[in-house]
Every structure is written in structure tokens, then in C-alpha cells.
Amino acid sequence: MNHTTTVTAGSLKVPDATLHYEVRGQGPLVVLVGAPMHAAHFAPLADLLAADHTVLTTDPRGVNRSSLDDPDQDSTPEMRADDLSRILTHLGAGPAAVFGSSGGAVTALAFALAHPEQVHTVIAHEAPLNCLLDDREERDAAVEDIIATYASGDVPGAWGKFFANADITMPEFEESTGAPPEAPAEPDPQEAADERFWFMHEMRATTLWQPDLAALRAGPTRIVVGVGDDSAGEFCDRTSIALAAALGTEPTAFPGGHIAFADDPEGFVPRLREVLHGN
Numbered sequence: 508m509n510h511t512t513t514v515t516a517g518s519l520k521v522p523d524a525t526l527h528y529e530v531r532g533q534g535p536l537v538v539l540v541g542a543p544m545h546a547a548h549f550a551p552l553a554d555l556l557a558a559d560h561t562v563l564t565t566d567p568r569g570v571n572r573s574s575l576d577d578p579d580q581d582s583t584p585e586m587r588a589d590d591l592s593r594i595l596t597h598l599g600a601g602p603a604a605v606f607g608s609s610g611g612a613v614t615a616l617a618f619a620l621a622h623p624e625q626v627h628t629v630i631a632h633e634a635p636l637n638c639l640l641d642d643r644e645e646r647d648a649a650v651e652d653i654i655a656t657y658a659s660g661d662v663p664g665a666w667g668k669f670f671a672n673a674d675i676t677m678p679e680f681e682e683s684t685g686a687p688p689e690a691p692a693e694p695d696p697q698e699a700a701d702e703r704f705w706f707m708h709e710m711r712a713t714t715l716w717q718p719d720l721a722a723l724r725a726g727p728t729r730i731v732v733g734v735g736d737d738s739a740g741e742f743c744d745r746t747s748i749a750l751a752a753a754l755g756t757e758p759t760a761f762p763g764g765h766i767a768f769a770d771d772p773e774g775f776v777p778r779l780r781e782v783l784h785g786n
Contacts, residue, residue, distance in 0.1 A: 512554045518572075519597050521590065523580065527572035528565045528594050532557025536603040537783065538595075539564045540618075542587060542610030542713060543705040544769070545571040552772040556779070563603070565594060567614070569704045571697060582704070583712040584617035592622045604628040604783055608768055609635060609743070610713040612733075619728040620719055630782055631750065632733035633743035633765055635673070638717045639750055646672065646742075650714050657706040665706060674741040675765070720753045730754055731782055737764040 512531050519526045529546050531553055537560045539549040546553075546564035553562040566573035568590055569582050591614070595601045602625050607615030612634035619629045637646040649672045657665035670676070694702075723730055732754065734747035743765055751758045761767065761778050768775045 512557045514550075519594055521593055523577065524568045524573060524575045524590070526565065526568065526590055526594060528563060528598075529553070530561065530563055530598070532560050532562050534560045535783075536561045536563065536600055538562075538591065538603045538605045539768075540567075540587075540591070540605060540607040540611035540614050542567045542582070542607075542614055543570055543701060543709055544609070544611065544766070545573075545701075547571070548766075548769050552768050552776060552779075555772055555776045559780075560783075561600070563594070563598070563600070565591070567611075567709075569708060570701050578704075580708065581712055582709045584613045584716045585621060587614040588617035588621045591618050592625055595625050601625040602627045604630070606630045606632065606768075606779065606783075607634075608632040608733075609765065610709065613713050613716055616718050616723065616730075617716070619726060619730065620722055623726050623728050626728050628729045628731065628783070630731045630733050630759075630779075631747075632761060632768070633735065633738065633747055634732075634750060635714050635743055636716060636718070636746050636750065637714050639746050639753065647715055650711055654706055654711060657703075662702075672742065673765075724754055730756070732756060732758050733761050733782070734758045735761050735764045735767055737762075737767070741765065 515530045517528055537556055539553055539562060541548060545566040549564045553564050556562045567582065567587050569575045595603065605615045605618060605626050612631035613636065615629045616631055616634065619626050637643045640646060653665055653668045653672065656668055732747050732751040734744055738744040747758050759782060762774050763771055
């Protein structure tokens with residue numbers, strides 16, 4: 508990994524928030540987008556891409572260093588798409604290729620719909636969109652139950668239901684084996700705030716968002732639907748297969764699972780480069 512990459516950080520005041528962004532590298536512009544994951548989660552991948560690209564990363568509104576004037580304001584895909592548009596306009600940059608993962612893939616699709624002149628390629632990696640599935644009503648109800656569980660103060664229970672709904676096995680959130688629980692570590696205040704924002708103000712609008720599929724099919728933006736090799740059978744594997752079918756294309760395989768871009772950026776970046784170049 509290139510540890511000498513120069514990172515230029517900045518902030519942009521918008522009507523209801525202050526947005527944090529980072530720029531590194533030179534070459535064709537790539538934007539890396541998450542929700543709730545923020546710029547720090549993408550930094551190792553961004554450093555690698557910066558060898559031959561200009562890379563923009565951001566903290567989505569309400570998360571980490573992107574503060575809201577009203578901390579209890581919800582975050583919608585349309586809002587986050589407008590934030591990206593404002594940052595690109597501020598930088599005088601674009602049109603861009605946008606790689607969005609998970610909730611960031613939803614943001615990227617909203618960006619292609621609202622601001623097609625600023626994006627030529629969207630790589631939507633494992634977008635969690637309930638509306639694409641036959642059991643969407645049950646999925647919508649599960650989201651409401653997850654949020655209610657978190658709001659009740661049962662944080663481990665909320666995470667357990669979240670991973671169960673995502674069809675991801677996380678042993679630490681499965682039912683107790685009867686062993687005495689370990690004392691929880693004191694949470695980092697910013698991580699706790701970001702967690703609360705995800706559950707209370709970001710999850711619902713992200714997973715229940717309904718894209719205009721006809722407009723995406725007819726629009727000028729190249730849409731690539733990415734899915735992890737290790738995600739077979741998971742919720743986002745199903746949504747990605749359904750999204751690709753709705754757009755009249757095939758899913759594009761990436762190495763690893765749902766957050767492979769963060770878990771193994773060195774293994775992820777060669778495939779990302781291939782897809783960015785149209786392969």
C-alpha cells in the first residue's frame with residue numbers, strides 16, 4: 508500500500524449540514540461512497556486507487572465529521588446524492604465514476620437519477636433495496652422491528668436482528684449459549700453516535716427507497732451491479748441479482764463479501780480497476 512499518498516481534506520457548508528470530504532491522487536475521477544461507512548473506512552482502498560486516479564471520499568451527512576444542523580434530521584438517498592453533487596460542483600470536478608457499497612450503492616443510484624450530468628459510471632455494490640424482492644413487505648416490517656429494538660435500548664438485540672435480516676452469520680449476535688457475558692467495552696462516543704444515526708435516521712430511508720428503474724435503464728449513466736463472491740444467499744446477493752435483472756443486465760462479481768473493499772482492499776482493487784475500465 509502507498510503510505511505516502513497526499514490527502515487534501517476539506518469541508519463544505521450546505522443549507523442544513525457541513526460536509527467533510529477528502530481528495531487524493533491524480534487521474535480519472537472516482538468517488539467512493541458509503542452509508543453508513545465513511546471516508547476512513549475507504550481510506551486504504553482510496554490510497555491504492557490514487558496511484559492512477561483522483562479519488563474523492565466523503566463522510567455521509569450526519570456521520571463522523573459531516574455534521575447536521577439538526578442532529579435528528581433523517582438522511583435520505585436523495586439528500587446524500589445532492590450532497591455529492593454540491594461537493595463535485597464545489598471542487599469543479601466531474602463527471603465521475605462512482606463506486607457505492609451497501610447504503611452507498613443506494614446513494615450512487617440516486618445520484619445517477621438526480622444528477623446524470625455529473626456521473627458517467629455507477630458501480631452499485633450490494634445495494635440493500637427491499638423493494639426488489641418478493642418478500643419486501645416482510646423485509647420492510649423487519650426494518651421497523653430493528654429500529655424499534657434499537658430505540659428501546661437493546662443495542663445487541665438490534666444488531667442481532669439486523670444481521671439475521673441480512674442473512675449474515677455473526678456468532679457474537681446469535682442466541683446466548685448460557686455462558687456469562689463478557690463486560691462490554693466502553694464504546695467510542697463518535698462510533699456510538701454514528702451507530703445511533705444509522706439505526707434511527709438512515710436505515711429506513713435507505714432500505715425502503717424505490718429507484719426509478721425505467722429511468723436508470725434509459726439514462727446515460729453506465730450502471731454496473733456488483734456482488735461479492737462470498738455473499739451467496741445473503742440479502743444483498745438477492746437484491747443485487749434482482750436489481751441487475753430489473754436493469755436488463757447481469758451482476759458483476761467482486762472478490763470477498765459485503766465489505767470486502769474495507770476488509771481486503773489489496774484483493775479488491777484489481778477487480779475494481781477492471782470494472783472501472785469497462786472489463
